[in-house]
Amino acid sequence: MDTLTGWGRLPEPGRELLDEDFETLTRGAVLSRGLGRSYGDSSLPANASDRIANSRCANRILAFDPGTGLLRAEAGLTLVDLVRLMLPRGWFPPVVPGTKFVTLGGMVASDVHGKNHHREGCFGAHVRALRVRLADDRIVECSRESDADLFDGVIGGMGLLGHILEVEFAMHRIPSPWIWMERERVSDIQAFLDSIATAAPQWPMTMGWIDCVKRGKGMGRGLLMAGRWATAEEAPAEHPGSPLEITMPVELPNWALNRTTTGLFNAGIFWGHIRNRTFGTMAPDRFFFPLDAILEWNRAYGPRGFTQYQCVVPRAAGPVAVREFMERLTALGAASPLCVIKDCGPEGRGVLSFPMEGTSIAVDMPVSADIQRVVNGLNEFIISVGGRVYLTKDRFTTAEHFRAMEPRLPQFQTLRAKWDPAGRLRSAQSRRLFGDKA
Amino acid sequence: MKAVVFGGTAGIGRAVAQRLAARGDSVFLLGRDEASLTRSAADLTARHPQQVRVQWALCDMESPSGFSVALDTADVALGNFDAAIVTAAMFATQAELEADVELTRRLTTVNFANTVTFCEHARKRLLTRGGGWLTVVSSVAGDRGRKPVAIYGASKAGVSTYLEALDHKFREAGLWVLCVKPGFVKTAMTANLKAPPFAGEPDGVARDIVLAMDRKRPLIYTPGIWRLVMLVIKHLPRFVMRKIGL
Numbered sequence: 001m002d003t004l005t006g007w008g009r010l011p012e013p014g015r016e017l018l019d020e021d022f023e024t025l026t027r028g029a030v031l032s033r034g035l036g037r038s039y040g041d042s043s044l045p046a047n048a049s050d051r052i053a054n055s056r057c058a059n060r061i062l063a064f065d066p067g068t069g070l071l072r073a074e075a076g077l078t079l080v081d082l083v084r085l086m087l088p089r090g091w092f093p094p095v096v097p098g099t100k101f102v103t104l105g106g107m108v109a110s111d112v113h114g115k116n117h118h119r120e121g122c123f124g125a126h127v128r129a130l131r132v133r134l135a136d137d138r139i140v141e142c143s144r145e146s147d148a149d150l151f152d153g154v155i156g157g158m159g160l161l162g163h164i165l166e167v168e169f170a171m172h173r174i175p176s177p178w179i180w181m182e183r184e185r186v187s188d189i190q191a192f193l194d195s196i197a198t199a200a201p202q203w204p205m206t207m208g209w210i211d212c213v214k215r216g217k218g219m220g221r222g223l224l225m226a227g228r229w230a231t232a233e234e235a236p237a238e239h240p241g242s243p244l245e246i247t248m249p250v251e252l253p254n255w256a257l258n259r260t261t262t263g264l265f266n267a268g269i270f271w272g273h274i275r276n277r278t279f280g281t282m283a284p285d286r287f288f289f290p291l292d293a294i295l296e297w298n299r300a301y302g303p304r305g306f307t308q309y310q311c312v313v314p315r316a317a318g319p320v321a322v323r324e325f326m327e328r329l330t331a332l333g334a335a336s337p338l339c340v341i342k343d344c345g346p347e348g349r350g351v352l353s354f355p356m357e358g359t360s361i362a363v364d365m366p367v368s369a370d371i372q373r374v375v376n377g378l379n380e381f382i383i384s385v386g387g388r389v390y391l392t393k394d395r396f397t398t399a400e401h402f403r404a405m406e407p408r409l410p411q412f413q414t415l416r417a418k419w420d421p422a423g424r425l426r427s428a429q430s431r432r433l434f435g436d437k438a
Numbered sequence: 439m440k441a442v443v444f445g446g447t448a449g450i451g452r453a454v455a456q457r458l459a460a461r462g463d464s465v466f467l468l469g470r471d472e473a474s475l476t477r478s479a480a481d482l483t484a485r486h487p488q489q490v491r492v493q494w495a496l497c498d499m500e501s502p503s504g505f506s507v508a509l510d511t512a513d514v515a516l517g518n519f520d521a522a523i524v525t526a527a528m529f530a531t532q533a534e535l536e537a538d539v540e541l542t543r544r545l546t547t548v549n550f551a552n553t554v555t556f557c558e559h560a561r562k563r564l565l566t567r568g569g570g571w572l573t574v575v576s577s578v579a580g581d582r583g584r585k586p587v588a589i590y591g592a593s594k595a596g597v598s599t600y601l602e603a604l605d606h607k608f609r610e611a612g613l614w615v616l617c618v619k620p621g622f623v624k625t626a627m628t629a630n631l632k633a634p635p636f637a638g639e640p641d642g643v644a645r646d647i648v649l650a651m652d653r654k655r656p657l658i659y660t661p662g663i664w665r666l667v668m669l670v671i672k673h674l675p676r677f678v679m680r681k682i683g684l
Binding site for chain 1: 447448449474477478480481484625
């Protein structure tokens with residue numbers, strides 16, 4: 001039987017259609033997808049017989065104005081392509097997520113955020129116009145001026161209001177194709193939150209990696225990275241060149257990543273940075289997309305698959321809530337080789353966009369018999385502090401928990417009722433979280 | 439190079455057009471869908487700022503009466519093209535073809551008769567201006583009569599034979615004929631088929647095609663491993679071919 005999977009490698013039955021003519025392909029489709037990089041079931045069919053349109057052959061740049069940086073392209077254009085073409089010309093997308101293997105359509109549907117969220121907001125904040133195929137097969141062009149409710153709903157709307165056909169947004173001018181970066185070793189979670197708060201006003205880009213296997217004193221030790229575009233004087237004369245990429249050669253067995261190995265891995269990264277502070281120029285690929293250097297790294301989790309739990313702890317809940325989250329995480333026994341922390345700026349326009357003012361925490365976890373209990377436990381805590389999870393990463397949140405953490409859900413469902421009254425558009429995720437019929 | 443790419447809006451043809459445009463060759467697109475041509479031409483222009491605006495003309499492999507006019511338009515736009523690249527073709531599975539005789543007629547006409555007709559128009563033009571490149575995407579399916587590609591393969595075998603003869607006859611006159619035999623390539627055309635081992639990506643195939651044109655080669659298999667695969671298949675005895683489903 002044919003199956004489709006997200007990045008977390010848990011399959012759902014179904015198949016996708018592929019064509020350069022994405023506009024025609026989406027006619028009658030109930031969901032569209034791109035590179036399948038959302039971790040959970042956002043891009044998977046609710047029903048095996050659902051018509052799923054894949055955008056990746058529709059990747060044409062339709063217009064680019066070198067005067068203003070305004071770019072319009074088909075939804076399937078990938079960030080890899082865009083960066084490869086535009087970096088040498090002195091342009092970079094305004095917001096990029098942690099991987100470049102995503103399409104523009106996916107970036108809008110997930111309203112992705114990046115290391116510059118505290119300055120620039122989400123990708124959706126830079127989108128000027130969208131061409132969308134609605135559930136009734138009509139095609140509309142929407143923006144902040146025209147059908148603004150649809151525009152705001154599609155941004156971060158997980159593809160549930162319409163198929164994104166074209167995206168128009170403003171690229172940013174950059175002074176050089178290099179990043180100036182500072183990296184600081186931080187001893188525990190409190191120091192971490194202090195440092196990231198101090199760095200935020202000075203640096204346009206910040207993020208941190210923390211060791212969330214370590215318990216007790218030193219819990220939340222890690223590395224804080226801050227960066228900005230290097231000036232022409234600081235930058236090396238040469239172009240950064242293409243990044244070195246290797247492919248994960250084999251699927252590791254399920255037991256390969258466990259508490260002990262991830263603990264060793266984390267300690268290795270922490271102690272690998274001998275000096276407390278390093279700085280210098282860095283290729284943007286290494287700065288923005290460090291994990292992309294290992295293609296298909298998801299195979300490290302073995303055939304069981306994995307999930308990422310990404311949530312935001314609101315600023316109002318205070319740093320103590322972040323500490324409590326870390327304690328809850330270790331108490332639940334979740335071992336994650338990767339725990340990424342980022343401070344988020346204010347909520348954007350997207351009706352269902354993930355970020356809100358606070359601290360975003362992302363942890364990878366292999367799927368085990370225990371996973372539902374772990375996710376439930378974390379969700380109960382997140383609901384109690386008024387936070388929420390990132391749908392693009394989610395596979396295990398229950399409908400009940402989702403309703404409790406998402407006061408914006410009724411507003412989004414009203415939009416769906418208006419733009420898709422027959423309730424045609426759906427995904428495996430909307431079936432699970434919104435109660436859509438299969 | 440001043441290249442006309444027939445089928446340059448999708449799959450392998452689009453990848454070849456991208457490769458040529460990226461290195462500064464002039465490109466002119468032929469295809470049957472106006473929206474698709476406009477978009478693909480805009481894309482080539484936007485991606486490669488050193489390109490003057492890429493132009494196109496409508497041309498449908500099912501309507502040979504339009505071939506000459508389309509090539510005239512290309513000649514005007516490019517100032518006499520020196521390369522004609524044909525990737526436009528039809529595909530259908532053996533089951534679909536066996537169920538529909540009309541589809542069989544259409545596919546064999548497009549892939550053989552009309553492709554040869556187009557090549558004849560292009561060849562004459564190229565020879566009058568002292569030669570150039572004529573590159574046509576055939577298929578490994580034409581190398582041996584095989585159960586799963588009986589009809590499609592036969593249409594491609596005809597093209598391969600024609601191209602081989604053209605090479606023999608006109609190489610001395612300066613015509614560089616290239617017969618491209620891709621194995622399985624992951625494009626929209628093959629999206630419904632299960633990808634076998636050694637499946638190629640359009641961009642890798644395009645790289646091989648452009649390299650073979652530069653080297654004035656008459657024949658390539660791409661990805662390269664298919665040369666070996668087909669060598670084995672070509673030498674299998676009939677009683678084996680009858681037994682297996684290859």
